[in-house]
Amino acid sequence: MAGVNEPELLHAGLNLANHPSEKQAQVESDVFGFWVFLMSDAILFALLFVVYGTMLDATAGVPAPHTDFKFSSSFLETLALLSSSFAYGMVSLNLKLGASRRWIWGWLGVTFLLGAWFLRLEIGDFTDMVAHGETAQASGALSSFFVLVGTHGLHVTCGLIWIVIMAVQLAIHDIDERVKINLIRLGLFWHFLDVVWVAIFTIVYLRGLLA
Amino acid sequence: MVLRGARQARPGLARIVLTLCLLPLSGCGALSGGFLGGAAGRIANLEHHEFLIVSAILVLVWLPVFILVPLIAWHYRISNERAAYRPQWGFSWILEGLIWIPPTLVVVALSVLLVRYTTRLDPYKPVASTVPALQVQVVALDWKWLFLYPAQHIATVNQLVVPAGTPVEFQLTSGTVMQSLLMPRLAGQIFAMAGMRTKLNFEIDKPGSYFGENTQYNGDGFHADKFTIQAMTMPDFTRWVAQAQTSGTSMDAAAYQNLSRQSLVDHPLVFGQLAPDLFKDILAQKIQPGYLAQHHEAGAHG
């Protein structure tokens, strides 16, 4: 396809202003669409937060979710996800600087491992809670906890699958225009999950641990 | 539950024509069942009053459109060669003022009215009176209404008896799905929800019979989910209570469990005794509702 590896199409998110070509505008609109999608997704999370907030007291005699929160694991989860975001930042920088795809694979791999570690920790938390009888079926409060945190976890899982898909596409197509656009979108998605996690960590875990 | 039967004859053309001719005549009469034609009691009267004021304002809003649209559309029809034609005319400050300011003023006026009446007619607000209000606890069931009189220690089903001229305070909950209680000539709607308590205050000024209903769809018996209301003089009411207390039946957890099965009741029921704290227990969902048992039975048969 025309336009592959043209110098002006390195990273629409990072060096847009200097290169107002037609292609750049096209890519910009593709990425803008993903921003809009994230906005809609953010509404979804906002509503799940609200539902969680209204159901905090709906414990129905079962211990509230926060009684089983552990600072260590939620802190490690935060650490894992935030550093995975840093790793993805390195993917973006390598993309912008025109590095070879080996570097991009490398940083995608680091992102994936950190993300997977996050998920591993989260699943560990969940199984602990279930083992203590705090299942999603036990009370409204627990339902809303599991759905809020679980939806984020599901997003992370999708992100991990997406990382694998991008790694495969890098192998098939090298760094072509569509791979670039999708890497930029994946980056937005991954950082977005970080933002949501920061909110979950603060509102769900820290608040719960303080209570 | 059998709720169906023979098919009625299809309406003949004559019936349709006749009805169309007579409809304007019957217009006002048909409204006597609601708060517009048959308001009884302070709440409904005020609501009726508010309706008239709001409608009067709204007619003022409606008239200009109703007059202008046909007038302009007709005058500027293409065959009217004498009408002016200004294809590039599309703005006038005067008109802008005319189309923005009056609607705004109308909404301001309506808002003032709205705040005053909404505060006044808050269903939670006790009706001002020299007589203390009669407390009734209401439980919405499938497909019937249970009324508990905690002070009188009696309970009724599908029949509400209250003294006229005395305020009544309802506390409502539901023993099943969400329902909404409406008494079209008396006072309006409030939801009844399981595990939650809502309130409704009203007063009936004259003795008489009225009706109330559930307006929130709750299954096959929804259309029959109605109750009668008897308003009587205080001495009559006292007599009625005394009589009710002599009836041998008791409204307790077991009776409630039986009553909360999905069913229709043919005749209003009266229970002479009332288990203390029954309403509280229903509210706290301490009694397993009958519909669950019903489901288990149905499951076992199926």
Place this chain on the structure above:
Amino acid sequence: MDSMVWHSLFGRFVWIDLPVVKAWQDPTISNIIAGAAAMIAVFGALAGLGLITWLRKWRYLWSEWFTSLDHKRIGIMYVCLAVVMIVRGVIEGVLMRVQQDLAVNAPGILAPDHFAQFFSTHGTIMIFFVVMPLISGLVNFAMPLQIGARDVAFPFLNSIGLWLSVGGAVLVMVSLVIGEFSTGGWSGYPPYTELAFNGGVGPDYWIWAVTMSSLSAMLTGLNFAVTIYKLRAPGMSWMRLPLFSWTALCTAILMIFAMPPLTVATLLLAADRYLGMHFFTNDLGGNMMNYVNLFWLFGHPEVYILILPAFGVYSEVVSAYSSKELYGYVSLVIATMAIAVLSFTVWLHHFFTMGQSANVNAFFGILTMLIGIPTGVKLYNWTWTMFRGRVRYTAPMLFTLAFLITFVIGGLSGIILATPPLDYMMHNTLFLVAHFHNMLIPGTLFGMIAGCQYWFPKAFGFRLEEKWGKRAVFFWVVGFYMAFMPLYVLGADGATRRTVEFSNPAFQPWLLVAMCGGFLILAGLASLFVQVWVSVKKRDRLAVPVGDPWDARGLEWSISAPPPEYNFVSIPQVGHRDAFYWRKRNHGAYKPADHYRDIEMPKNTGWGVIFGLGMAVCFFGLVWHIWWMAILFGLLSIAAGLVRSFQRDLHKIIPAAEIEAADRHWLAIAAAATPVSRHLEETPSNEGRAIWPE
């Protein structure tokens, strides 16, 4: 068959779930109607498929339509979906009117649970599978043409959206043949729709059909918004955007923000039903008030999603058929945006009766009334647009006039319902039913029909025949008044909605009139079909190949009818609002391009079809607890959605020579056509070229 094997293969399906079998075993009138409806659906579908096979049109339909990423074709397919579904929706409405007329102190013809399915499917179909597709269809067709774009921003996403909608509609239709639909109304309030009260498949059909429509609408809204933000032709500044595109933008923004609450509401309900959670249950801490809030957080903006594009159509129609600039363009834009913003602040007025404090009710009541201001402004804008114009009473214009007068009544009854103490008496009664039908029929539906009639010649190259169009207006308008004005009276008299049988004999005459109105509406719908049929037969005499049959003003009229796949030979430069009007005035229309260049357009793809229909099968599996089917088709759909990201070579190049030939051919037709005055608009001499204004 062993019951374990049966269960793993067919989930909870048993033969009695087929309405036909049920009617055979228990032949009541209600069951026979259900069985007959199932048979009609099956034979209708078979007849349709057979006809396509007999005409050997499968290849054509697949390669030219189903797989198309052309926004115009996707738009037309959306409208076709709506047309199929509105037939069922209107017939159900009429049958409900018949039932209520017969059932005054008598059981009538429908059993209570069957009647409940009627009002649930009627509402669900009309909102999600008639009006939403009509909106997506009209905006898809007209908006890119109006803003001077070649396509929407994400053509494949557009196809996905379409087929998700189709999949949802298929689910609703399948519920007619296998099993039953929800009885919980279009709003599906729990706890009634929870397992404890409705363990059957009905609510599950509702949940998944609505979820599909909701996802489709969200993706479509995203697509429209990005298209309008990013793909406007050079010079098309915000204040030059045609009003229909403005309303499309507002609707798109509303879709992006308002669809997630619906998705959350339905999926949390699904979590309760499938995973045993307790979001909205009676017990263990569930709270149905959360559902009510979530649903109306979607539901109220949804009302404006439905009405705003219709407002856009009225703006276009009233200006075109008055041969005049739109009055007060700027205030119309401000009013549209104001409505869009305010629409998120009023959801609570759907449940004034849930027991919140008087202050909360008053606050939301006032916010609701505020919407009346911009809406009223719009009515006057359209009225003054006709002032000093040249008004022609074509069918779309008559729909608009009927709308102007009738919509006010609905608005006023809305103000009454926005007043909490009055709402206490009217909520959940037929007054409410009359009110929202008064908004949705003369408001949305008339607008959508007018829009279809207005842009029809652009889409197909010939006008619609006017005589049957005017008959349709007559039947719709008279039918509407007869069907719904009595409901205001009944509602004020305490007649509840969703009621299978009334006991008050005073209701009888009003219900009779309402039923007659229902039949007139059915006649109106039939007239529209006749109109299309007659027009297709007379299409040679109605042909308008030059493409500007109404002497209209937007860019969409500056190209041939039907437009080429790439819409514009070269992307137009816009210098004015009403761009084409000014080009005509300045004698700049129907000129060849300076240069003809190759144009890159997306290739067709079938993955969208596979995705949407695969999701429908997946959800069908979920409805019946056929887990293997749900998993298999769920994965298949996801794979279908992903395949495209691995593909390259997604575009085709249309060579400049081909474009030039087509353009010059059309320009020759335009040059040969006789320009007609507006007096001759409805005669065969109208070939789509207008006498230019002086």
